[in-house]
Amino acid sequence: MMKVSRTLLLVQMLFSLFWCCTITKADDSWTQLKGSSQRSGNAAEITLKTPLSLAAAVPLTDGIFTSPVVSEDQVFVVDGSGVVFAIDTTSHKVIWKFATRGGLGNCNNVASPAIIDNYLHVGTTAGYYYVLDCKNGAVIKEIDCREPIFSAPVVNANRVYFATLGAQVYAVEPNGEVAWTWDFVKEVVQFNGNRWSGADWLAHRKDRVTWRDHFVCSRDICFAGNSIVIPAGGRTVFLEDDGKQPRLRAVGEVPKYAGSEYPATFGQSADDAGNVFVQWHRRDNAGRVEVMQLDGEKIKADYIKGTQTSIRDPGLLSFASVSIRGNDVYRVRPEEGLGLCRHTMGDETTEVLCAAASVCSPVLTHDHAVYGGLDGKLYVVPLKGGEATTFTTAFDAPITAPVAIANNKIYVPCEDGYLYVLNADGTISGPKAALPERDLQVWKIRSPLTGPLTDPKFDWYTNYGDFGGTNANAQGLKPPLRMRWARRLEGTVKHLPVCGGGRLYTHTAEGQIIAVEQDTGRLLWRRYWPDVYLSFTSPLYIDGKLLIPQAGIKKSRMRCLDAATGKLLWEAPFTGSPSWSRQFPPVVHGNIAIYASGSGEYATQGTEKAFTFGGKPAVQPDGREVMSWIYSNDNPYYPKDHHPIVWAWDLDTGEVIWKKDFSQYGRGGNDCGIAILDGKLYYSTFFGYATSQRKRRGLPVENNGITACLDPETGKVEWLTNKYYVTSKCTLSARDGRIYIGGFNRANENTQDRFVWCLDAKDGSLVWKSDAVTSALNVVTVGEEFIFSNALRGKGNVFDRVSGKVVNSIGHNYACCRFTLSEPYVLGANMDMIDLSDNGKLVSTGPAIDSRECLGAVVSNGRIFYTSQASGFVVSQTFGEESKKLPAIWERP
Numbered sequence: 001m002m003k004v005s006r007t008l009l010l011v012q013m014l015f016s017l018f019w020c021c022t023i024t025k026a027d028d029s030w031t032q033l034k035g036s037s038q039r040s041g042n043a044a045e046i047t048l049k050t051p052l053s054l055a056a057a058v059p060l061t062d063g064i065f066t067s068p069v070v071s072e073d074q075v076f077v078v079d080g081s082g083v084v085f086a087i088d089t090t091s092h093k094v095i096w097k098f099a100t101r102g103g104l105g106n107c108n109n110v111a112s113p114a115i116i117d118n119y120l121h122v123g124t125t126a127g128y129y130y131v132l133d134c135k136n137g138a139v140i141k142e143i144d145c146r147e148p149i150f151s152a153p154v155v156n157a158n159r160v161y162f163a164t165l166g167a168q169v170y171a172v173e174p175n176g177e178v179a180w181t182w183d184f185v186k187e188v189v190q191f192n193g194n195r196w197s198g199a200d201w202l203a204h205r206k207d208r209v210t211w212r213d214h215f216v217c218s219r220d221i222c223f224a225g226n227s228i229v230i231p232a233g234g235r236t237v238f239l240e241d242d243g244k245q246p247r248l249r250a251v252g253e254v255p256k257y258a259g260s261e262y263p264a265t266f267g268q269s270a271d272d273a274g275n276v277f278v279q280w281h282r283r284d285n286a287g288r289v290e291v292m293q294l295d296g297e298k299i300k301a302d303y304i305k306g307t308q309t310s311i312r313d314p315g316l317l318s319f320a321s322v323s324i325r326g327n328d329v330y331r332v333r334p335e336e337g338l339g340l341c342r343h344t345m346g347d348e349t350t351e352v353l354c355a356a357a358s359v360c361s362p363v364l365t366h367d368h369a370v371y372g373g374l375d376g377k378l379y380v381v382p383l384k385g386g387e388a389t390t391f392t393t394a395f396d397a398p399i400t401a402p403v404a405i406a407n408n409k410i411y412v413p414c415e416d417g418y419l420y421v422l423n424a425d426g427t428i429s430g431p432k433a434a435l436p437e438r439d440l441q442v443w444k445i446r447s448p449l450t451g452p453l454t455d456p457k458f459d460w461y462t463n464y465g466d467f468g469g470t471n472a473n474a475q476g477l478k479p480p481l482r483m484r485w486a487r488r489l490e491g492t493v494k495h496l497p498v499c500g501g502g503r504l505y506t507h508t509a510e511g512q513i514i515a516v517e518q519d520t521g522r523l524l525w526r527r528y529w530p531d532v533y534l535s536f537t538s539p540l541y542i543d544g545k546l547l548i549p550q551a552g553i554k555k556s557r558m559r560c561l562d563a564a565t566g567k568l569l570w571e572a573p574f575t576g577s578p579s580w581s582r583q584f585p586p587v588v589h590g591n592i593a594i595y596a597s598g599s600g601e602y603a604t605q606g607t608e609k610a611f612t613f614g615g616k617p618a619v620q621p622d623g624r625e626v627m628s629w630i631y632s633n634d635n636p637y638y639p640k641d642h643h644p645i646v647w648a649w650d651l652d653t654g655e656v657i658w659k660k661d662f663s664q665y666g667r668g669g670n671d672c673g674i675a676i677l678d679g680k681l682y683y684s685t686f687f688g689y690a691t692s693q694r695k696r697r698g699l700p701v702e703n704n705g706i707t708a709c710l711d712p713e714t715g716k717v718e719w720l721t722n723k724y725y726v727t728s729k730c731t732l733s734a735r736d737g738r739i740y741i742g743g744f745n746r747a748n749e750n751t752q753d754r755f756v757w758c759l760d761a762k763d764g765s766l767v768w769k770s771d772a773v774t775s776a777l778n779v780v781t782v783g784e785e786f787i788f789s790n791a792l793r794g795k796g797n798v799f800d801r802v803s804g805k806v807v808n809s810i811g812h813n814y815a816c817c818r819f820t821l822s823e824p825y826v827l828g829a830n831m832d833m834i835d836l837s838d839n840g841k842l843v844s845t846g847p848a849i850d851s852r853e854c855l856g857a858v859v860s861n862g863r864i865f866y867t868s869q870a871s872g873f874v875v876s877q878t879f880g881e882e883s884k885k886l887p888a889i890w891e892r893p
Contacts (some may be wrong), residue, residue, distance in 0.1 A: 041323030049426025056092035102126025105889030123149030127890035131176035141176025198844035234262025258286030267321030336530030372399020463538030500541025570654030598669025636690035644669030673731025742776025829853035
């Protein structure tokens, strides 16, 4: 492991001091993302003065997810729909604009432009790369890359470099002439087929793809010394430009930490000393900022102390590149109270500079750090400490792309579709511009879903498919599969995407709720609430509303939003840790929303081994029992203060209709599930298998768990059994008069066996008990023809509907994959497609866009949707006949 030398730290500090002390006037240009090819964000030559005042708010055609660039008297910005604007820096009038090719599918453009000489370089989601004349917008060069470009062009010396989503690297002259190209997939992964085709990957691998096949370059490239540094498939690639061709110098791998698979890069930047800073994520909030440095042809690696996160350490991940000045590293994250932090290389202390949560990389001026918040405010934070100066945008939409600063002005791109121009010279000359009042309505769908399955009855509207939790549908799924769209995600998830109203909804574990068009993936709106902490819960779409349980150690809230706009309609408190087992959202009966949880006290680390996921228990001084927020997979019992609770709210107002505590039967409630069938509510919860442990601790010993049938309107119990119950990491499902129950844990401490139980929904009596299985994870899937359950690192099983006998199985050694069933296929990680009607045959796999295998895909309205758990990526596919008519936006005839 590399140790940052005292000499290097001294050189970096002196370099920083030199710039801070000798250059204080504002520059008149900002030619690329974060101001330099290193993406360091270090603009020490720029001095800002407050207060700030609004000079203009320029409307564009869509939300803005890219950073502006400035040259001479023009500012250039690309909006989400790929429309390029040139704006006069004095009058703030649009000089020219240019719509890049691709139509409505050319959306979610995140590649910031770059300027070299009099040329503007622009990469697009549609896969076209443009070189435009800065003066009039004339097209000088168009390069058809035939795959999306998510990474901003980087200017170094007299060339421009860019990378496609498929990790192809281009070196071009200022006028766009291609000097050379290099392909990570061919050169390193050694795959020569169509990298976006599941059929080609299956032919190549002869089995499912894994993290070893991960290749996408979805974040920004940068320069470190003489090397072009590319974040490709969880690896850090160092290329050198030899003039007519590239030379591969090294491929860096993040060392083992919370796993050893190639992780995902969520941000990359470098400093003048040649250090590359990689903000990465491997699984379940595990990540940190790695520091890599090329030493000859080898890489030395260390990490920034205080940036490491995991499921048992306090703190959430970052989803943006860090900024660097000297030996100080500045990092934002979507966690209120820890929004902007300063870390020092070689020091384990973390200094909080501003509380406001963010996924927007900061820019460092002489005295300030400038960044946008998820709350729609711009923050100008004194580096020496003190209160931040803020500017509030008009519609509270997040600011997610870095600002540009030039000519004593800050150019602020906002997801509401406005480019805000702020005076930052400390004076307010002339009349102050007013905030815009016209909502640009970027939240409106522009490309409605088409096809024969657009009716709401074909929506995958909840995490388990329907209120019965069957986790299954039948929509004519068949090969071939074809990519439709791909978009970037600044967060992690543990649930499946849900659909309704032509939109797809995602809840990140860090508290963002995001709505996109189902047809194109275009971002419609993003909302964020603070104090959400590793909440692995799914939204629910119901009649134009979106219900989402958002939980945290400090507080937990059920929130109801307008599904079209994201506007909050009501919120209500609940208790509990929505972690491994409780991805499920509420169920709805009539006008009543019903949810299940467990009460109790939580911390990042529990007080007993059984209350922790790993590591040493954190004993409380007063001896209190405290549950870990993310608790053990194999939990034998729960703390004394845990109660199993079912809540019911009025869907229109959030008023509590009824609330029922089942603690008279036992303590626990974290591992539970709910379902509705034929107008009845079914609830099952686990109290832990260790009866002897509960007796020792003075807890009820009669029951290891219960399953109950309730009247959903009143909460009245109609029947209850203590013989059959979910054990952990599993909800219950209901179909055709039967209830299906599984779990990860053993049911009691006297056996090692696990089973699936099938109960009669009328009275809870046993219909059948399955053969012994390794486990029955997440949910027992019940289709019209097949009953299926996954096992953690074991065989997935197909059960006989009459007897419960295992009649077939699938292997492939999946971990905690959250499969779904669209008969006759189950869908797994990286869009794996397995035919249950053909002995579990794998018929398609990949492309490998995820580092982990925790989530499968869903079929909704005749499309496939897949969200990566670890890699910050969402994609959609078409299938069968529709795939012939609906190609990806980057495919050409």
